[in-house]
Amino acid sequence: MEKIYDTIIIGGGPGGLSAAIYAARSKMRTLVIEQKRKTGGQAATTSEMENYPGFPSASGPEIMDKFKEHCDKFGVEFTKGKVEKVELEEDGFLKRIITKDKTFVSKTVIIGTGAEPRVLGIKGENTFRGRGVSYCATCDADFFEDLDIVVVGNGNTAVEEAIYLTKFVNKVTMVVIHDQGVMDADKVAQEQALDNEKIEYVWNSTVSEIGGVDMVDHVILKNVKTGQESKFACDGVFMFVGTVPRSSFVEGLVELSPQNYIKVNERMETNVPGIFACGDVTDKFLRQVVTAAGDGAVAAVVAEKYIEEEENWNKKVKNSIDPVLVAFWSPIDSNSMEAMSELEKMHSAQTSTKLVKIDAYINQRIASKYGVSNIPTILRIENGEITKIVTSNNMNDLNKII
Numbered sequence: 441m442e443k444i445y446d447t448i449i450i451g452g453g454p455g456g457l458s459a460a461i462y463a464a465r466s467k468m469r470t471l472v473i474e475q476k477r478k479t480g481g482q483a484a485t486t487s488e489m490e491n492y493p494g495f496p497s498a499s500g501p502e503i504m505d506k507f508k509e510h511c512d513k514f515g516v517e518f519t520k521g522k523v524e525k526v527e528l529e530e531d532g533f534l535k536r537i538i539t540k541d542k543t544f545v546s547k548t549v550i551i552g553t554g555a556e557p558r559v560l561g562i563k564g565e566n567t568f569r570g571r572g573v574s575y576c577a578t579c580d581a582d583f584f585e586d587l588d589i590v591v592v593g594n595g596n597t598a599v600e601e602a603i604y605l606t607k608f609v610n611k612v613t614m615v616v617i618h619d620q621g622v623m624d625a626d627k628v629a630q631e632q633a634l635d636n637e638k639i640e641y642v643w644n645s646t647v648s649e650i651g652g653v654d655m656v657d658h659v660i661l662k663n664v665k666t667g668q669e670s671k672f673a674c675d676g677v678f679m680f681v682g683t684v685p686r687s688s689f690v691e692g693l694v695e696l697s698p699q700n701y702i703k704v705n706e707r708m709e710t711n712v713p714g715i716f717a718c719g720d721v722t723d724k725f726l727r728q729v730v731t732a733a734g735d736g737a738v739a740a741v742v743a744e745k746y747i748e749e750e751e752n753w754n755k756k757v758k759n760s761i762d763p764v765l766v767a768f769w770s771p772i773d774s775n776s777m778e779a780m781s782e783l784e785k786m787h788s789a790q791t792s793t794k795l796v797k798i799d800a801y802i803n804q805r806i807a808s809k810y811g812v813s814n815i816p817t818i819l820r821i822e823n824g825e826i827t828k829i830v831t832s833n834n835m836n837d838l839n840k841i842i
């Protein structure tokens with residue numbers, strides 16, 4: 441028989457691995473699908489990581505190896521593959537996760553596919569990619585030992601990576617689109633960069649072209665205020681101009697932001713029940729290891745609750761042979777408590793229906809799925825369909841639904 445996972449996590453970065461730890465620890469059958477040979481995501485590509493709490497001086501790969509070790513301890517399964525599509529089975533509960541070679545089935549999906557560097561799309565960028573154009577300082581810094589390089593961008597990543605590159609190269613020139621002294625990076629990073637003697641700046645400028653023979657030997661700088669262009673000699677260009685979310689494989693299935701980030705609520709739920717997302721691929725304010733890990737934890741806990749609710753509902757209500765009275769109540773609402781007490785008395789005097797009480801506050805998703813906005817609400821469900829609704833604690837009304 442086909443193996444059905446409780447959760448399949450797409451992406452083995454900090455978000456995905458954190459979700460996997462929480463899921464597996466709560467005894468969910470958990471699979472992580474990662475396209476790369478090694479897990480760790482973007483975090484494993486940076487040697488400088490000084491802000492992950494509890495690890496003041498560990499590198500990105502060291503921290504990510506610990507995440508993986510933690511997953512192994514709780515029995516998370518891993519497989520290598522690139523997910524190309526996610527589909528819903530007819531009932532919407534089971535999901536098919538499709539890679540090039542295989543299809544997996546799961547009750548929930550947690551998407552933690554992160555983001556990838558944005559390309560500028562300028563002339564020469566693609567031609568010289570890997571021949572002087574790079575998007576990863578940790579991966580490529582040592583190829584530029586004692587050479588002169590240009591860094592494009594001025595956010596935290598650009599500034600931190602520029603500082604890191606100074607350990608290898610002769611000189612870094614940062615090309616910054618803003619006025620002199622203005623950068624998007626936080627103040628601490630900016631101060632470190634401005635104090636670094638190996639970093640020089642070209643303000644109010646962008647790179648409009650990358651040129652060379654076999655390898656990069658110059659860029660064309662464009663002053664955004666004057667429009668003037670000038671040739672600038674260099675041996676390499678590092679691009680840090682933002683990231684693009686890896687969400688195309690769920691386009692048309694889950695709701696995306698205008699920039700193609702996956703929209704989630706505070707419970708990491710997408711608009712599709714049972715599909716969650718975490719980390720850099722989501723539409724959020726701060727994209728860091730610690731926030732991705734936090735998102736992953738939330739997604740896994742909510743995913744577990746989703747399965748419990750759905751399976752409970754299917755077993756007790758949807759698949760029941762007898763008619764079922766589903767009573768939405770809350771222990772903090774006196775009206776609904778009274779209604780429950782009356783309903784229980786009336787119900788115990790007959791045997792033709794089953795009674796299922798649901799705390800509407802704890803089970804908000806199920807309540808909203810069935811359009812319950814008031815409590816008490818009592819639904820009579822026969823063969824999976826709602827046949828009567830009562831929304832009062834009036835004895836006559838309650839009697840009619842039994």
Ligand SMILES: Cc1cc2nc3c(=O)[nH]c(=O)nc-3n(C[C@H](O)[C@H](O)[C@H](O)COP(=O)(O)OP(=O)(O)OC[C@H]3O[C@@H](n4cnc5c(N)ncnc54)[C@H](O)[C@@H]3O)c2cc1C
Nearest residue numbers: 451453454455475481482483486523554719720727728729
């Ligand atoms: C150079 C650099 C330096 C950074 N420095 C820091 C720092 O100092 N501190 C900090 O907190 N953060 C830092 N960050 C940011 C941090 O790395 C990210 O916020 C974090 O890694 C996001 O985690 P994630 O799990 O959401 O995504 P990612 O880390 O991007 O992981 C996503 C994973 O999903 C996989 N994947 C993608 N698509 C598919 C698919 N279709 N099928 C299967 N697998 C797929 C990818 O291969 C990847 O392994 C840095 C990032 C970079 C690039």
